[in-house]
Amino acid sequence: MKTALLAAAIALAVPAAAREVAPDTAMVSAADPRGAAAGVAMLKQGGNAMDAIAATLLALSVVEPQSSGIGGGGLLVYHPVGAKAPTTFDGREKAPAAATPNLFMEGAKPQNRREAVPGGKSVGVPGNIAMLALAHARHGKLPWATLFQPAITLARGGYDITPRLARAIAGGSETLGRTPAAATLFLNADGTPKAAGTRIVNEPLARVLEAVAKGGPRQFYTGEIAAGIVDTVRGAPTNPSSMTIADVAAYEAKQRPPVCAPYRAWRICTMGPPSAGGIAVIGIVKQLEGFDLARLGPKSVTSWHLFGESERLAFADRAAYGGDSDFVKVPVAGLVASDYLKARGALIRADATMAKVEAGQPAGAERRTAAPGGEIPSTTHFAAVDKAGNVASLTATVEGAFGSSLVAGGFVLNNELTDFSFEPALNGAPVANRVQGGKRPRSSMSPTIVYDRSGRPVLAIGAAGGMTIPAQVAKAIIGVLDWKLSVQDAIALPLLYASDDLLIAEKSPQGEPLQAMLPALEKLGHRTGSYPLPLKANGIERVAGGWRGGADPRSEGVAIGY
Structure with missing residues (x-):
C-alpha cells in the first residue's frame, strides 16, 4: 500500500528524472505521501516553502483526517531566507467565550476524560485556515487559491484508505457512528468500519475548500461554513457546546515571538x-x-x-x-x-536516579500548581524547504484520532479543549492551563x-x-x-x-x-x-x-x- 501511494505521489509531483539528483535542492517531508506530493507540486509551480507547507496541510485535511485538518489547529515556525530568526504563527484553537473554568467539572470532581472527548463541548474554534492565511499573506508566493487545488482534487476525485487510517477508523467506529456525517464518511452502510483500500470521495469537503479558495479565509469563519460548525457542535448528541457564530467569526491567528x-x-x-x-x-x-x-x-x-x-x-x-x-x-x-x-x-547524576522531581523556580515565575x-496522541508534522533557502516546520492537529468524532462540511472537528487541565485550581493555587473563555489550551x-x-x-x-x-x-x-x-x-x-x-x-x-x-x-x-x-x-x-x-x-x- 505504501509503495503504491508513494509511486503515485511522486508521479504526480516530481518527474522521474528529477529523482536522480542527490541531494535534493527542495523538499517536503510529511506523514502521508499524498500530502508531501501536494507540497512538492507547489514548489514545481514556482512556489516557496510557505506555499508548499500550506498545500501539504490542506491535502492532509483530506487524506489524514484522523490526525489533522482545517477543523483543527496548528503551530508554524517559518524561516524566511536571510532572516536572523524565524517567525512563528499560532493557529491554536480557542475556547468559546462562554466557557468557564468549570467546563469539565462535574460538581467537585473532573469529568471522566474519555467521556468528555466525543461531542461538542471538546471542540475549540478551528485555527488552521486563519493561520495559513496570515502566514501566506506575509511570506507566500503563489496565489491563495492555487494552494487548495491538490486538496480539492483529492477530495472530489477520491483517495484510498491507508492501513493507518483503517486502524484509526476501526478504533473509533463507535463514536464515529453517532452522527450521520461522520458515519457516511468512514463507515459502511451496515455500520462496520471501512477497510484499507476503500476509496473515499468527500464532495462536501471539496465544496468547502473551493469556497475558501475563492472567497478567502473569512469564507471559513462566516456564513454557511461557520454555521455548519456551530450547528454541529451545539446539536451534538453528547456534550453539546456553547459555541456561537460570534466565537467563530472572532477567531484570529497570531504571529508570536x-x-x-x-x-x-x-x-x-x-x-x-x-x-x-x-x-x-x-x-x-x-x-x-x-x-x-x-x-x-x-x-x-x-x-x-x-x-x-x-x-x-x-x-x-x-x-x-x-x-x-x-x-x-x-x-x-x-x-x-x-x-x-x-x-x-x-x-x-550519571550514576543514579533523582528520587523526586519538582518544577524549578525560573526567573519571572509566579506560584503555580x-x-x-x-x-491524546494523534497529530501530524511536516516540513518544507525550497531552492531559495526558505524553511517551514509545521505541526497540525485535531487532537485525538478523529478529534471530537464530529464532522461538519466534510472535515473532522477537533477535541482540543480537553487539552486544558480539567481542575482550575489545586492545592490552593491556580492552574496555568485551566479553562477560560477565549483561551487556547496548552500544547x-x-x-x-x-x-x-x-x-x-x-x-x-x-x-x-x-x-x-x-x-x-x-x-x-x-x-x-x-x-x-x-x-x-x-x-x-x-x-x-x-x-x-x-x-x-x-x-x-x-x-x-x-x-x-x-x-x-x-x-x-x-x-x-x-x-x-x-x-x-x-x-x-x-x-x-x-x-x-x-x-x-x-x-x-x-x-x-x-
Whole structure:
C-alpha cells in the first residue's frame, strides 16, 4: 500500500528524472505521501516553502483526517531566507467565550476524560485556515487559491484508505457512528468500519475548500461554513457546546515571538506559548550540555538514563508553567535561560536516579500548581524547504484520532479543549492551563528549526504523538547534532519517554535496543516499563549540496524532493 501511494505521489509531483539528483535542492517531508506530493507540486509551480507547507496541510485535511485538518489547529515556525530568526504563527484553537473554568467539572470532581472527548463541548474554534492565511499573506508566493487545488482534487476525485487510517477508523467506529456525517464518511452502510483500500470521495469537503479558495479565509469563519460548525457542535448528541457564530467569526491567528536558545555550537528556535512543547525541547537538550553525549553515543545506557532524567525535569516545568500567555504569565525567558537550565542539569547524576522531581523556580515565575493535561496522541508534522533557502516546520492537529468524532462540511472537528487541565485550581493555587473563555489550551506541539554558527538553518524537525512530542523532537535533535546521525536515522532511533517517574521504552521493533537496557536502567534506580507509543516524526536536514529528508519508519510518511 505504501509503495503504491508513494509511486503515485511522486508521479504526480516530481518527474522521474528529477529523482536522480542527490541531494535534493527542495523538499517536503510529511506523514502521508499524498500530502508531501501536494507540497512538492507547489514548489514545481514556482512556489516557496510557505506555499508548499500550506498545500501539504490542506491535502492532509483530506487524506489524514484522523490526525489533522482545517477543523483543527496548528503551530508554524517559518524561516524566511536571510532572516536572523524565524517567525512563528499560532493557529491554536480557542475556547468559546462562554466557557468557564468549570467546563469539565462535574460538581467537585473532573469529568471522566474519555467521556468528555466525543461531542461538542471538546471542540475549540478551528485555527488552521486563519493561520495559513496570515502566514501566506506575509511570506507566500503563489496565489491563495492555487494552494487548495491538490486538496480539492483529492477530495472530489477520491483517495484510498491507508492501513493507518483503517486502524484509526476501526478504533473509533463507535463514536464515529453517532452522527450521520461522520458515519457516511468512514463507515459502511451496515455500520462496520471501512477497510484499507476503500476509496473515499468527500464532495462536501471539496465544496468547502473551493469556497475558501475563492472567497478567502473569512469564507471559513462566516456564513454557511461557520454555521455548519456551530450547528454541529451545539446539536451534538453528547456534550453539546456553547459555541456561537460570534466565537467563530472572532477567531484570529497570531504571529508570536520565537523561543530560541543556544545548544553547544547550534541555536534552536521553536514555538512559544500556548505551546509548552518547544520550551520542553530546549529544556531537555540544554540540561544535558554538561554531559559528553557525543562520546557516550546512542548505544549507551548512560545516554538514555541522562535523557530520561532530563525529560523528567523539563516535563515538571511544563506541567507547572505551560499555558496561554495571553491569559497567564508564562516565564518563557526564565525557562530557557542558560544559567537556569545549567542549574537544572546539575541535578542530574550519571550514576543514579533523582528520587523526586519538582518544577524549578525560573526567573519571572509566579506560584503555580503543576497539573497534568489530557493530550491524546494523534497529530501530524511536516516540513518544507525550497531552492531559495526558505524553511517551514509545521505541526497540525485535531487532537485525538478523529478529534471530537464530529464532522461538519466534510472535515473532522477537533477535541482540543480537553487539552486544558480539567481542575482550575489545586492545592490552593491556580492552574496555568485551566479553562477560560477565549483561551487556547496548552500544547505539546514542537515545530523546530535548528541553526548553525553562521545562522543557516540546518534542521527542520517536529513530531506527532501527544505528550511524547517534546521527547521525540529532543531525541532527534541529539541524534543529528551530537550523534551525527542522518535525520532519517535519528527519527528512527527508539524513544525512552518519561511519564512522571516511570521510564517507558517504546514497545516496537525500533524499541528493542531500549527494551534490552531496562534492567540496567532499573539498577540506576528507575522504575521502567515497555508499552506501545504513538510515535510519528518528520524532518529535513541540510547536507553538502542540498537537503536530505527523514520520515518515521513507524508511519506511512515520506520525504519527496527534487
